[in-house]
Amino acid sequence: NNEIGVIQxxxxxxxxxxxxxxxxxCxxxxxxxxxxxxxxxxxxxLASFSAHKAYGPQGVGALYAGARARSVLSAIDFGGGQEKGLRPGTVPVALCAGFGTACELAVEGLSEERSRLSSLREIFLSRIARLNPLLHGHSDPAWNVPGILSVRFAGIDxxxxxxxxxMVAMSTGSACSSSSVDDRSEQLSHVIEAVSGSPEASRETxxxxxxxxxxxxxxxxAAEAFVRAVEEIREIQGEVRG
Structure with missing residues (x-):
């Protein structure tokens, strides 16, 4: 899942x-x-992929089609017959080559990189543990992608x-969201609401x-900055309530 990192x-x-x-x-x-x-x-x-998610060039992707799917797939556009007749148009050779190289590099270092990212994730979480963060995801690390962390700080928008x-690059939801920034009710994550049972959780994640x-x-x-920011916000909130 692109928001909480759970492996389906x-x-x-x-x-x-x-x-x-x-x-x-998929x-x-x-x-x-x-x-x-x-x-x-x-x-x-069927499975679809985007090159830039594996550090390849933007603007190119791939579609995997198993034998059963290939037997029924048919083109909806027609032209030069590229992509085995399914997708006409000039093939961006440089992008395809870059995608292929990105995949090769990703596969070669997959195990080591997953281990490294898991370590970074655990170190970050240990540094912010005093803030009592609430994590969205599977309780078993084996069912989570270590590179994605969805975290909620209760009471903080x-x-x-x-x-x-x-100075910290983060987001309040999926990068695919196209809703207006002026209407947060339209941006609330259905994923976070589903796993938490609370619309409020989306506003605090x-x-x-x-x-x-x-x-x-x-x-x-980043962890040090989080601790300072969250504690300062909570202190201000306490003064306002008091």
């Missing part, structure tokens, strides 16, 4: 659908280069926290990412 039980979903006429499509953009992917054995019919931490170029020193600095 795709194989179990595919098992439920087996024998039916329903095709299983948006695997967030999984590419982060976890091992065995699409065929998992029973996935996420927009307020963003303004208090201009921030999303952070740890990636290939995130260093230990950056994580430690």
């Amino acid at each position: 039980p795709v194989s179990e979903i595919a098992e439920v659908l087996s024998g039916s006429d329903v095709f299983l499509h 948006d695997a953009s967030q999984a590419l280069g982060k976890i091992e992917l065995e699409l065929k054995s998992a029973g996935v019919d 996420s927009e307020t926290l963003l303004m208090a931490l201009p 921030v999303r952070l990412s740890f990636g290939r170029f995130t260093s230990m020193s950056e994580v430690e600095l």
Whole structure:
């Protein structure tokens, strides 16, 4: 999941659908280069990927189609017959080559990078533990992508926290959100509301990412900044209430 980092039980979903006429499509953009992917054995019919999620070039993606899906796929646009007749248009060779190289590099260092990101995540959480953060995600680390962290600080509006931490790159939800910034009710995360059972949780949640170029020193600095900001906000809130 792109917001909370939970790894979905795709194989179990595919098992439920087996024998039916329903095709299983998986948006695997967030999984590419982060976890091992065995699409065929998992029973996935279709899966889509974006190169930039694996440090490849923007503007190119890929579609995996299993044998069952390939037997029924047909073009909706027609032209030069590129992409095996499914998607006409000049193929961006440089972007495709860059995507391929990004995938090779991601696969080569997958295990080591996952371990490194897990360490960064745990160090960050240990540094902010005194703030009593509430985590959105699976209780078992094996079912979470370590590079995505969704955390809630009860009683603190996420927009307020963003303004208090201009040096920390984080968001209040999915980067795919296209809602107006003037209407936060339209931006509330249905994912956070579903896992927490509270619309208020969405207003108090921030999303952070740890990636290939995130260093230990950056994580430690960010954690220190979080502690200062959250404690200052809570102190101000206490004075206002008092």
